[in-house]
Amino acid sequence: MIEVKHLTKKYGNHTAVRDLSFNIDEGKIYGLLGPNGAGKSTTMNIITGCLAATSGQVLVNGHDIFEEPLEAKACIGYLPELPPLYEDMTPKEYLVFVAEAKRVPYEKSFRQIRDIMRLTGLTDVGNRLIRNLSKGYRQRVGIAQAMIGDPDIIILDEPTVGLDPKQIIEIRELIKSLGKIKTVVISSHILAEISEICDHVLIISEGRLVADESLGSLEETAIRENGLVVKLYSSSDEVRKVLSRVSCAKIEEIGEENGIVTVRLTSADCDSESEDLRRNVAGALAEARLPVMEIRYPTLESIFLELTQKQNDGEEEEEYEGTDKSAFQKVFGKKKSGSEEYTPIFDDYKPLFSSSDDADEEDAEEGKDDKEDDTRDSARKNGGDGE
Amino acid sequence: MTAVFRREFKSYFINMIGYIFLGALFLSCGILTTAECLISASAMFENVLGFESILLVLFIPILTMRSMSDDRRARTDQLLYSMPLNMTSIVLGKYFAMTAVFGIGCLGIAVIPLLLSSFGTVSFGTVYATLFGFFLLGCALIAICMFLSSLTESQVIAAVLGIGISAALYAMSLLVSIIPTDAMVSFIAFLVVAALLALIVYLLSKSPLLALGTAALGVIPTCVFYIIDAEKFEGLFPKVVDYLAIFDRFYNFVYGVFDLTAVVYFISAVVFFVFLSVQSFDHRRWA
Numbered sequence: 018m019i020e021v022k023h024l025t026k027k028y029g030n031h032t033a034v035r036d037l038s039f040n041i042d043e044g045k046i047y048g049l050l051g052p053n054g055a056g057k058s059t060t061m062n063i064i065t066g067c068l069a070a071t072s073g074q075v076l077v078n079g080h081d082i083f084e085e086p087l088e089a090k091a092c093i094g095y096l097p098e099l100p101p102l103y104e105d106m107t108p109k110e111y112l113v114f115v116a117e118a119k120r121v122p123y124e125k126s127f128r129q130i131r132d133i134m135r136l137t138g139l140t141d142v143g144n145r146l147i148r149n150l151s152k153g154y155r156q157r158v159g160i161a162q163a164m165i166g167d168p169d170i171i172i173l174d175e176p177t178v179g180l181d182p183k184q185i186i187e188i189r190e191l192i193k194s195l196g197k198i199k200t201v202v203i204s205s206h207i208l209a210e211i212s213e214i215c216d217h218v219l220i221i222s223e224g225r226l227v228a229d230e231s232l233g234s235l236e237e238t239a240i241r242e243n244g245l246v247v248k249l250y251s252s253s254d255e256v257r258k259v260l261s262r263v264s265c266a267k268i269e270e271i272g273e274e275n276g277i278v279t280v281r282l283t284s285a286d287c288d289s290e291s292e293d294l295r296r297n298v299a300g301a302l303a304e305a306r307l308p309v310m311e312i313r314y315p316t317l318e319s320i321f322l323e324l325t326q327k328q329n330d331g332e333e334e335e336e337y338e339g340t341d342k343s344a345f346q347k348v349f350g351k352k353k354s355g356s357e358e359y360t361p362i363f364d365d366y367k368p369l370f371s372s373s374d375d376a377d378e379e380d381a382e383e384g385k386d387d388k389e390d391d392t393r394d395s396a397r398k399n400g401g402d403g404e
Numbered sequence: 405m406t407a408v409f410r411r412e413f414k415s416y417f418i419n420m421i422g423y424i425f426l427g428a429l430f431l432s433c434g435i436l437t438t439a440e441c442l443i444s445a446s447a448m449f450e451n452v453l454g455f456e457s458i459l460l461v462l463f464i465p466i467l468t469m470r471s472m473s474d475d476r477r478a479r480t481d482q483l484l485y486s487m488p489l490n491m492t493s494i495v496l497g498k499y500f501a502m503t504a505v506f507g508i509g510c511l512g513i514a515v516i517p518l519l520l521s522s523f524g525t526v527s528f529g530t531v532y533a534t535l536f537g538f539f540l541l542g543c544a545l546i547a548i549c550m551f552l553s554s555l556t557e558s559q560v561i562a563a564v565l566g567i568g569i570s571a572a573l574y575a576m577s578l579l580v581s582i583i584p585t586d587a588m589v590s591f592i593a594f595l596v597v598a599a600l601l602a603l604i605v606y607l608l609s610k611s612p613l614l615a616l617g618t619a620a621l622g623v624i625p626t627c628v629f630y631i632i633d634a635e636k637f638e639g640l641f642p643k644v645v646d647y648l649a650i651f652d653r654f655y656n657f658v659y660g661v662f663d664l665t666a667v668v669y670f671i672s673a674v675v676f677f678v679f680l681s682v683q684s685f686d687h688r689r690w691a
Contacts, residue, residue: 029610067485069689090488101483103411105418117407118487162483 018043018092018170018200019064024073026059026224033059034224037073041170046196048215049204052325056224057204058098061174064202065095078169091119094168098175100159104148108139108158111147112165119166129165136191137161152179160188164195171195173203177210189214208321222325239320244269244283245294248311249302251278259305263297277310408489408497412471413504422505425467429509432459437516447524449517450534454658456513457541457651461574464545465552465566467505471498472554472685473562485689495550495682502546510539530660537657540670544650545570547677554684555608576649580642587637591630594641598622608684 019041026034034056041047049057062068064075066082066089075082080089103111112134116126134140137157142150147158156179163171176192177185192214195201205211211218211232218235220228228235245266249256253273260266260280270281284294295312302309416422436452472495475481484494517531549566556562583589598619606615630637646652650673653666 062482065486067482067689087488087490090486093486095482095486097479097482097486099479101478101480103415103480104478105415106411114407114411115483115487117410118489120488 018078019202020074020076021060021064022074022076024060024063024075025071026056026063026068027071032224034063034070037221037224037226039219039226039229041200041202043169043200044196045200045216046192046214047200047202048211048218049202049221050206050208050211050218050321051204051221052206055221055325057206057221058174059224060221061095061172061202061204062097065093065172066090067095067097091166092169094163094166094171096159096163096171096173096176098178100155100162102147102155102158102162105146107144107146108134108150108154108161109143111158112161115162115165121166126165129167133161133164136164138187153181153184156180157184157188160191168199170200170202173201175204175206177205177207185210220321220324227324235320236314239323240314241283244281245298246311246313247280247282247298247302247309249278249280249307249309250276251307252276253278255305255307256280259301259307260298263301266294266298405490405493405497405500408484408494409501409504412498412501416467416501416505419470421467421470425463425505426509426512428459428463428466429456430512432456433513433516437520441520445524447520447526449520449526449531450658450660452516453513453531453534453538454655457538457654458574460542460545461570462567464506464542465549465563465570467502468546468549468553468566469559469563470553471502471550472681473556473559476557476688477559481685481688491686492682495678495685499547499550499678499681502550503543506542506546507539510535510542513538527660533660533662534657537654537663537666537670540667541650541654544670544673544677545573547674547681548573551677551681551684554681573648574651576645577652580646580649583642583645585639585642587630587634587640590637590639590641591626591634594626595623598626608687 021037021039021041024034024037025032037056037060049060051057059068063070064077064082066086069083075089077089078092080092082089103114106114109130112130113126116130121129134143137160139154139157139161142154147155150158156176160173160176163173173192177188180188189210192201192203196214196216203211203214215232217231218228219226230238253271256271256278257268260268260282265284266282267284268280269283272279282294282298295314299309299312416425433452433456436455437449440452440455441447441449475484514532514535517526517528520526521528548569549562552565552569553559553562556565583593599622601622602615602619605618606612609615650670653663653669656663656666
């Protein structure tokens with residue numbers, strides 16, 4: 018349906034998207050995932066013809082978006098990051114305008130608009146000015162706009178931003194039901210959303226595609242590579258002893274802190290692929306009467322962080338060397354990697370806090386010190402990560 | 405195109421700008437008619453339009469200021485880009501919406517000579533030919549100001565630019581009489597214009613290569629021609645400036661001449677600036 022070939026977009030010296038290639042097939046819900054500034058919106062803007070690529074090609078149903086824009090654009094409904102609404106119109110007028118511009122036949126457009134308004138829950142606000150609508154309703158008008166003209170592909174850039182939890186669930190349901198009849202591409206930096214809605218995930222980091230897999234296979238790969246994480250009250254020696262008896266568990270990393278042992282296991286030398294590592298491990302630990310605190314597979318979040326982190330750290334990140342301390346950090350340091358980005362922001366805020374109110378200055382100073390300590394801690398952790 | 409046209413046309417009457425524009429046009433026309441025709445007991449309505457044309461310098465930019473710039477501010481341009489619409493038809497839809505508003509104004513003004521005819525002899529031929537010229541002048545100014553609006557995100561900047569450029573065009577004929585006619589001055593003036601063009605190209609495209617190319621394209625032929633035959637440059641710059649004096653073309657109508665070359669002149673100005681607006685609108689995607 019959509020073929021993206023070697024897409025590159027440069028803004029001056031900054032490269033937003035580099036050499037991106039992927040295909041979007043019919044009848045699936047695709048999730049474009051990536052941290053802020055990864056190039057999600059840029060990619061979507063290029064696919065929909067709102068932005069020109071520096072190099073590369075986008076084919077929509079075989080039509081090049083720049084060579085045959087009318088044919089290509091007729092297949093796409095697009096909701097940009099900020100809903101493109103004319104504030105001086107009512108949702109009804111706006112949708113009539115969009116239908117007319119997309120050349121929906123007049124008789125058909127009337128019914129279509131009514132149906133779409135009902136589907137997106139706009140019927141009650143249909144005659145109010147868009148200017149006076151709340152953000153959630155504006156977002157819905159934007160989604161309704163994308164659905165007008167019955168396009169084969171619907172592209173939604175962060176469709177649930179700014180909605181309340183109830184609306185988010187409604188919009189997700191809407192997208193899921195759309196996915197049954199159409200190809201949907203949504204972008205998000207919310208992992209829960211992607212894992213709930215999408216069939217297929219495209220992860221972008223710093224303009225590069227780092228994963229292009231179905232949700233299931235992404236999780237499987239992660240399980241295969243990262244394995245099972247178990248936390249329990251014990252000592253590392255004892256855990257080693259117990260786990261060595263489990264048929265196909267291989268200890269990858271083990272760490273101990275305050276009497277809590279954390280082990281990462283992968284299944285190695287298994288007789289059958291389908292054998293559930295969790296059952297064997299839990300059984301063995303129960304037999305040894307070791308109280309298990311937690312047993313889990315890596316979440317999608319950790320996969321995402323790992324994939325995007327790899328990209329950020331570049332190739333120089335050294336391989337894990339096997340000491341207990343760094344093992345611990347390899348497994349759990351990942352989650353903290355976000356704090357690396359926060360620290361400079363807090364530093365920037367410092368003068369604001371202290372100058373805003375003299376009475377609060379001391380408190381602010383204290384807070385700052387705490388933050389600095391945190392910073393140092395996390396810096397140490399992150400530093401230790403690579404070493 | 406019709407969809408964009410209808411939306412834009414309606415928006416002028418939702419946003420008050422259409423009413424303000426028409427109100428100002430009718431009010432000023434009424435005051436001028438009173439001063440020019442009623443008080444001095446003359447039925448020469450074409451003179452009223454002659455004066456009114458000066459006020460277009462102020463009115464047209466107010467009509468056009470939000471035409472392209474507001475789309476950019478409100479991000480509605482993304483909607484226009486993503487819909488299966490031709491870039492040209494989008495810009496034309498916007499352009500025709502503005503000319504339609506202005507056309508309504510001209511139709512309103514067309515009633516005044518009919519009223520005057522009950523007090524004296526109105527030369528309907530001259531008056532309506534002048535009104536036609538007035539409409540064409542307005543259309544050309546709308547095209548120019550729409551292009552200016554497409555260059556910026558801010559309505560205010562668009563309006564100020566529009567008023568400035570329109571006023572400069574109005575003053576063009578005055579300028580012509582001031583500029584010395586000797587060859588050296590013409591030569592330098594052409595070089596300055598080439599440099600200014602290059603600067604504008606640079607600001608629009610942010611590409612130094614393109615700007616240098618434009619400058620070279622202006623400077624090199626000028627220098628070559630000046631070296632070959634300096635005498636030809638005598639009075640050349642005022643002549644070129646005179647071509648840009650679009651208000652002067654309109655005064656031919658006021659003096660009772662139905663100038664076909666002026667009609668062609670106005671229409672080509674419209675086509676040229678609509679083309680530039682389309683380019684500017686399309687080019688934004690390459691930002």
